[in-house]
Amino acid sequence: MSVVEVTSVKKSFGSLEVLKDVSFSVDRGQVVVLIGRSGSGKSTMLRCLNGLEQIDAGDILIDGFRVSERGANLRQLRQDVGIVFQHYNLFPHLTVERNITLALTVVKKMPQKEARAIAERVLAQVGLAEKIDAYPEQLSGGQQQRVAIARCLAASPKVMLFDEVTSALDPELKEEVLQVVEDLARNGMTMVLVTHEMGFARHVADRVIFMHQGRIHESGPPKELFEAPKTPEMRQFIAATRA
């Protein structure tokens, strides 16, 4: 059964049409990776999945819940769909603990003590239990991104979205983040990733979607797609990323 169901989605920014009739679905526990050039619409597609961008036409269902419906309950949607950003978007004025517990205490009205227990659990999951009282600026980029992942996990999401989560990191810090993402995938988290790490995409994805000019140009299992690309655009893209 699919957790994410995207049907004929269209989206424009002004006169620029960034998504032209995109449809795909993600089954429970599946890892789908969106690849493509900058401007191909992959990040926009991701951001539509939790309502950060509104779609102009089509339909998005998350666990049976319609994102595109007017007056949709965004609060519940955002508990169900977590997103990790390229630049972490941690709150610099709050400790790691408070970054993680803020939504729990404010949105879910959980007592601080209970929320802290959850913070401890998710931090342990990303290997940063000892950083609970630190401020974001005291952490490395890789650690900050792991905290952002932990913050996302705290809500027990049904789907996690990753928007180029290693793009802002130095090469030596990417690995620790990718490792955490891979662990999540292995533990059965349903996820949609946008990434430029082709090696990682190939390794972790159940299905790869290649987006080109606002459309799904080609999709399939990573082995198939990377080894036997059907379209010249995909071949070109692979060649460009290898260079």
Next chain:
Amino acid sequence: MRDFGLVDVGLLLQAARWTVLLSLLAFVGGGILGAIITLMRISRFALLRTIAGGYILLLQGTPLLMQIFLAYFGLGLLGVDLPPVMAAGLAFTTYAGAFFAEIWRGTIESIPKPQWEGAASLGLNRFEQLYYVIIPQAARIALAPTVGFLVQIVKNTSLAALIGFTDLARASQLINNVTFQPFHVFGVAAAIYFALCYPISLLARSFERRLHVGR
């Protein structure tokens, strides 16, 4: 005619209480109004933004003295006879509100958009995003310019003397009329203004320094 003496210094100090009172009225009234205008200015509703923007434009684009005259003589003509302290308080509230709103809007907009998005993605509604994430960060930046503007308010209260409000400025005019020693009278008055403003300036500067070093 008599000589300027300690008695007059005492009178000036007494009048300075009115300057302080009017300043406090402007701080509090202006602060509350400024907060409301700021919220309107960053609202998602275009109408509220336009109203707030127009308000700021109008108040910043007209002399404070005219605003004070309007509050006193203008409202008087309309049959609303406010005592000078009320009229001045009203004028300073509307004036300070516009400037506070502009300072605060600027600092709120200086917080990067991803902070809003980060908060939104966690399920916080717009008010919660503002309250828990944006304002605490903006407030740190706003502190120094806000306190700096308080100094402007204290000095500008002297304009209220022109509607007969017996603050420090008016009292010094009156005393000068009987002593005719402007250097002494206005010198002491200026010194009292300075004594009121300097600590606030120091405060603003210390906030500014603290902002630049660490959190």
